[in-house]
Structures are given as C-alpha cells and as structure tokens.
Amino acid sequence: MRQIIYRSITTSESGRAADDIPDIVREATARNGLDGITGLLYAEEDAFLQAIEGPADSMSDLMERLENDARHRDLTILVDRSITEREFGDWTMIYRDRRESIDAFDDRLRVLLAGVSDETVRHFRALQPA
Ligand SMILES: Cc1cc2nc3c(=O)[nH]c(=O)nc-3n(C[C@H](O)[C@H](O)[C@H](O)COP(=O)(O)O)c2cc1C
Numbered sequence: 051m052r053q054i055i056y057r058s059i060t061t062s063e064s065g066r067a068a069d070d071i072p073d074i075v076r077e078a079t080a081r082n083g084l085d086g087i088t089g090l091l092y093a094e095e096d097a098f099l100q101a102i103e104g105p106a107d108s109m110s111d112l113m114e115r116l117e118n119d120a121r122h123r124d125l126t127i128l129v130d131r132s133i134t135e136r137e138f139g140d141w142t143m144i145y146r147d148r149r150e151s152i153d154a155f156d157d158r159l160r161v162l163l164a165g166v167s168d169e170t171v172r173h174f175r176a177l178q179p180a
Contacts, residue, residue, distance in 0.1 A: 051103055051104060051105060051106070051109075051132070051133050051134070051136065052103065052104070052105075052106045052109040052130070052131070052132055052133070053101065053102070053103040053129065053130075053131055053132075053133045053137065054101070054102050054103070054109065054113065054127060054129060054130050055099070055100070055101045055102075055127075055128045055129040055170065055173050056099075056100060056116075056125055056126060056127045056128060057097055057098060057099045057100075057125075057126050057128060057177070058097070058098045058100075058122035058123065058124055058125040058126065059096050059097055059098070059122060059123055059124045060093075060096050060097075060098065060121065060122055061120060061121055061122060061123055062121065065095075065096050066093075066095070066096065067093035067094065067095065067096055067097055067098045067122075067145070068093040068145040068146075068147075070093075070121050070122075071091075071093055071143060071145055073121075074091065074121075074143075075143060078091075078141065079141065082102075082104075082141045083141070085104060085105075085108035085111070085112065086104045086105050086108055087102055087103065087104035087108055087109070087112060087141065088102075088103055088104065088136055088138045088139060088140055088141050089101045089102035089103055089138050089141055089142075090138050090142055090143065090144065090162060090174075091142075091143035091144070092143070092144050092145065092159075092174060092177060093143070093144075093145035094145065094146060094177050094178065097177060098122055099173065099174060099177045101129075101137070101138060101170060101173075101174075103133060103136055103137065103138060128173055129169070129170070129173065137165070137166045137167060137170055138166070142162060144158060144159060144162060152178075155178075156178070159174065159178070
C-alpha cells in the first residue's frame with residue numbers, strides 16, 4: 051500500500067478551504083470506499099491537508115485526479131511512502147467551524163489521530179492555528 055500526505059491551497063472565492071468540503075465529501079466518500087482508500091482531509095483557513103492511503107493503483111489514479119482538480123492549487127507532497135498497515139482505518143474529514151473553539155477542535159483532532167505515527171501527527175499539528 052501507498053500513503054501520501056499533501057497540502058494545497060483552495061481556489062474558492064471565499065478563500066476558505068472548508069467551503070469546498072461538502073462537494074468533496076459527496077464525491078470522495080463513495081469513491082474511496084470502492085477504491086479501498088482511507089484517510090483524513092483537514093481544512094484550515096485557505097489550506098487543505100490530506101492523508102490518503104490504499105492500493106498503489108487506486109492511489110496513482112486518485113493523485114492524477116487531485117492534480118487536475120481546479121478547486122485547489124500548489125499541491126505539495128509532504129510524504130509519499132510505502133506502508134504495510136493503514137494509519138487511518140476510515141475515510142474522514144475534519145475542519146474547524148468558525149464558532150468552534152481551538153480547544154474543542156484540538157480534542158476532536160486528538161481522537162482522530164490516536165494511533166497515528168508521530169511523523170504523521172506532526173504534519174497535521176503544523177497546520178493548526180496557534
Ligand atoms: C482537497 C481535495 C480532496 C479530495 N479528496 C478526494 C478523495 O479522497 N477521493 C476522491 O475520489 N476524490 C477526491 N477529491 C476529488 C477529486 O479531485 C475528483 O474531483 C473526483 O475524484 C472526481 O473525479 P472525476 O470527475 O475525474 O471522476 C478531492 C478534491 C479536493 C479538491
């Protein structure tokens with residue numbers, strides 16, 4: 051299996067990556083299930099951070115679609131490695147609503163990242179507001 055973590059910037063007019071989440075969720079949920087892809091999509095301000103993992107073929111197909119998706123730009127790959135076990139058992143996404151406190155958000159993130167390697171956690175923490 052292959053695991054990729056990347057970040058990118060939304061191209062939406064509002065400049066908020068979370069505004070794209072409903073459409074992405076609709077497309078990605080069913081599709082990832084069929085493709086054997088699991089992961090975590092995180093939106094904060096104008097940035098996306100996504101960890102995806104699954105069979106090599108599904109992963110190359112998904113990366114090609116992501117690279118051609120005009121809803122984001124400046125896709126930068128942070129991690130691209132071969133794994134024997136999944137770090138994310140489910141396909142989920144997380145984003146902070148403007149009304150949610152950073153502490154409450156941090157609690158939710160901590161639950162989702164339980165059992166994930168320190169290196170992977172570091173990438174998600176790096177995107178968090180101070
Ligand atoms: C930030 C971001 C994350 C996405 N994550 C996924 C994903 O995990 N799985 C997926 O199938 N599509 C995901 N998409 C959507 C794909 O880029 C693509 O639009 C979708 O797979 C449909 O592709 P198609 O129209 O070529 O069939 C994501 C798009 C963005 C902008």
